[in-house]
Amino acid sequence: MPNSQPLPEITLIIELKFLKQSETEAILKAIIPDNINFPNGLSMDMRLKDNTSIFIKFSSSTEIGTLINTVDEVLQDISLAEKVIIGD
Numbered sequence: 001m002p003n004s005q006p007l008p009e010i011t012l013i014i015e016l017k018f019l020k021q022s023e024t025e026a027i028l029k030a031i032i033p034d035n036i037n038f039p040n041g042l043s044m045d046m047r048l049k050d051n052t053s054i055f056i057k058f059s060s061s062t063e064i065g066t067l068i069n070t071v072d073e074v075l076q077d078i079s080l081a082e083k084v085i086i087g088d
Contacts, residue, residue: 007041010067012058016078021051023086028054030081031074039066044074054078 018024028048035044041062049055056074060067 007061007063010058010060010064012060012067012071014056014058014071014075015049016054016056018052018054018082018086023082024048024052024054026085027078027081030085031077038070042066042070044070 042060045057
């Protein structure tokens with residue numbers, strides 16, 4: 001018999017620090033499209049913090065695998081944006 005109890009809410013906070021405000025703002029703008037079309041029970045809040053940090057908060061009441069896959073995708077997109085904006 002499947003477990004019908006609701007899943008617990010999981011909150012994951014990531015703070016990424018960069019050297020320059022201009023780089024931080026550009027990377028944040030590049031990943032804003034990642035914050036759409038989320039599955040039900042999953043949300044992401046992104047904002048600039050302290051001019052050189054990006055604060056990302058994930059909240060999930062879905063399966064842990066969905067959260068992990070979403071975080072992995074967002075971090076890959078940040079890595080790509082960083083390579084394009086800042087360089088290798």
